[in-house]
Amino acid sequence: MKKIVFTGGGTAGHVTPNIAIINELNKKDWEIHYIGSKAGIEKELIEKIQIPYHSISSGKLRRYLSVENAKDVFKVLKGCLDARKVLKKIKPAVVFSKGGFVSVPVVIAANMMKIPVIIHESDLTPGLANKIALRFSSKIFTSFDETINYLPKEKSTVIGSPIRKDILTGSAVKGRVFLDFTSTKPIITVMGGSLGARKINEVIRENLEELTKTYQIVHLCGKGNIATEYTNNKNYNQLEYVHEELADILAATNLVITRGGSNAIFEFLALKLPMLIIPLSKLQSRGDQILNAKSFTKKGFSLTLEEEELTSQTFLAKLAELEEKQETMKQAMQQYNKHDALTAILEELKKY
Known part of the structure; x- marks a missing residue:
């Protein structure tokens, strides 16, 4: 062996x-x-x-x-x-x-x-x-x-990014049942990464009343970041982190708000999910997420809003633009000449 x-x-x-x-x-x-x-x-x-x-x-x-x-x-x-x-x-x-x-x-x-x-x-x-x-x-x-x-x-x-195959097999029905959401409003999934994202969390909650008029929001806010004062809003579901349920949640999702982590955005690309990327700023990182985001936006897969420019006004404006351009983004994603990273890696491992 x-x-x-x-x-x-x-x-x-x-x-x-x-x-x-x-x-x-x-x-x-x-x-x-x-x-x-x-x-x-x-x-x-x-x-x-x-x-x-x-x-x-x-x-x-x-x-x-x-x-x-x-x-x-x-x-x-x-x-x-x-x-x-x-x-x-x-x-x-x-x-x-x-x-x-x-x-x-x-x-x-x-x-x-x-x-x-x-x-x-x-x-x-x-x-x-x-x-x-x-x-x-x-x-x-x-x-x-x-x-x-x-x-x-x-x-x-x-070779692209090795995508978990189970992330592609989710059930939208199971996702809505898990979240206790209906099929009458579109769903936005907000992901700040496994450690959460304070500024993204804040801008979502500041605009929650406005957002939930149109959308149902599932907010993966990071460990210890649940805000108990919002738990009674039936159109807003906060989760620290999810494992097995993520595929079903994403299957039910219409739009994504995310950081610029490569693995996450390549998974959203594979799922043809239009995304607004709010990358980590250079004050918090080496700027890799900014470059990732710019590459995806240039290819027509996403919109980018840099954290230094993040306010309620700029966020709502970008979200409206995302809503407007989502079909164009899906077409660009459909045409993406994706690599089969998993197969390439498995073939390489066979050599050893």
Whole structure:
């Protein structure tokens, strides 16, 4: 039986593509393990699907000067030792990495042990973790065509984003039943990512009375962000996070308001869901979500509203524009020459 180790974490976006691949691997042929951080969201998500999980030390990679950087150098070094110990015990044929700071020690340790490493970069430009990991990799896959310009071309291939197959099989009827919504009003799904999005949460709630005249709103607002004062509004359903129910919710959805995380927006693209993307600002990130959003908007899949410009007025204006352009967006999505990322990855894994 062949053995494989997956790694990646920090946010759900670094984990759900790994789960999509894991779900497609024949468990009779592959012994699957996961290396992640001790307290990251990846631990919860991977243990839920009953894959052996190995925790390692991990430091946070920062692009700015901080006294914490010195401490984190030692955490990364310890992480390399931890990862080496796990890999030595498992002896995998290959390591598959989705990025995030926890992946760096795993990729370095694997390279030192001559274990092939496959990387998938979701964002339009590589994150710091993957920038470090590139030199230790055997193969690099990307979601965006534009990303090839930032990578060593001899080992890089555009394949799109590995989409969870179950996300494409939802039931709109089951989704409305779960949400306790009717079929008489369109549904907007608001997703701020696994950690939530404070400014998006605020603008939705500030305009809730106006929004619920026309729409039913399902608001995935992040852990600890439920606002109890709105729980009596029958057209507004707040959820911290969903797992199995997400496919049904999206099947019932007409429009999406989202951050610019690559995996999420590629799933909405696969579902032909018109979206308003409100990416993380450069004050909160390296600007990767802004680039992702601009690429999708240029291709006609979405509208973009940058967080610095987010007010009740600009939000309602963009939502009205989204309503007006939704059919045109669906046509553009229909014409998208989508890659079958899952098949490409599975074919690559067969080589090992």
